[in-house]
Amino acid sequence: MLTLHHLNQSRSQRVLWALEELSVPYQIVRYQREKTMLAPPSLKKVHPLGKSPVVEDNGLILAESGAILEYLQETYDTPSQLKPESAANKIQYRFWLHYAEGSLMPLLLMKLVFASLGKPPIPFGMRSLGKVLGGGVQKAWLNPQLETHARYIESHLSENTWFAGEQLSMADMQMTYPIFALLARGGIDNLPHTQAWKKRVEMRPAWQRAIQQGGPFDIPGE
Template sequence: MIVVHHLNNSRSQRILWLLEELELPYEIRRYQRQANMLAPEALKQVHPLGKAPVISDGVRVVAESGAILEYLAGRYDAQQRLTPQNEEQALQSRYWLHYAEGSLMPLVVMRLIFSRMGKPPVPWLLRPIGAAFGNGVRKGFIDKQLATHRQFIERHLTTHSWFAGERLTLADFQMSFPVQGLAARGGLNNMPATQAWLANVMRRPAWQRAIQQGGELDLAAE
């Protein structure tokens, strides 16, 4: 039995989506973020880094979203429902699978961190300085970089129904979390193709079942 060690409000939601899409049986073991938004220490009993997502499949433990997606598809997608149909689609799928965490998510996370520099747990005397510094970095660097990425994604999805082409692939699972993060903070304004892609994702029965199992994502707080 596959066990998903599921941290609320986290990347593990896309693992649940894949499992539902493949119609695989699985068990959820739930973990709640602490007040500081970090994962609880109990997750270190599963994997030394104590991060989510992580799954166990028998004696095998697999961590990191991309590695988990590739492992599950390679082992259990016998009908190759998520396999790209040609070499170009395979290259696109691989690219977006790595782009999601290698290029886009660092900026999304940086924006969240710098937006909170004027809030607890920063000492109250330092909050005005922290807020001014954080806003300066956001406006002077992060937001400009994110604007470039948003344009890049939108141009791509203007000519592709899914990230690798006309067929759902692992790239779409991997990109779902950062695109949701952008959407939650108003980052999909003037991005109709990306909005349409996200709407198509959220209409899928497997996505809806995954939300029922794992809970709604709340990525808007800053």
């Protein structure tokens, strides 16, 4: 049976959702973040990178959520339930699978880092400088970048129910973490189509079952 090594409030929520949508039998090994919000060292016993998600299946140990989602689709999704069939939608499918971690998540991670420069564990005497520096970088460069990406996503979802057209796909699962983070931390208003997509995700029974298995998935704001 497939095993998912699941870290709370992490990208492995994507994999849980995919498993539930595909009705793949699995067992789950749960890990809790430490006070630093990092994964516990015990995950390194499963995979050298010590991160989640990791799946074990038929002797294979596979990390990286995008690679895992593609593996699940190719291995268990024989009716192509979660991959579009048309050539145009396949292009969108491939694009959003890579865009999530290649373009959007680095900006959101920088947002989190720069917003934290004025807070512990930054030494007390450096917090004021850190806050000014972090705020300056966000205002001058990072926030406009995120605005551009948010409007791009919003425009796409104004014309598509799901990221790869009218059919739910692994591209939507890959986009959950960055979209939830963008809505929580981006500080960008007027994204009705993106909010509607998020609501469609949360209304799916498989998503709700995944939440029951993996625990709450609520990315906090700054």
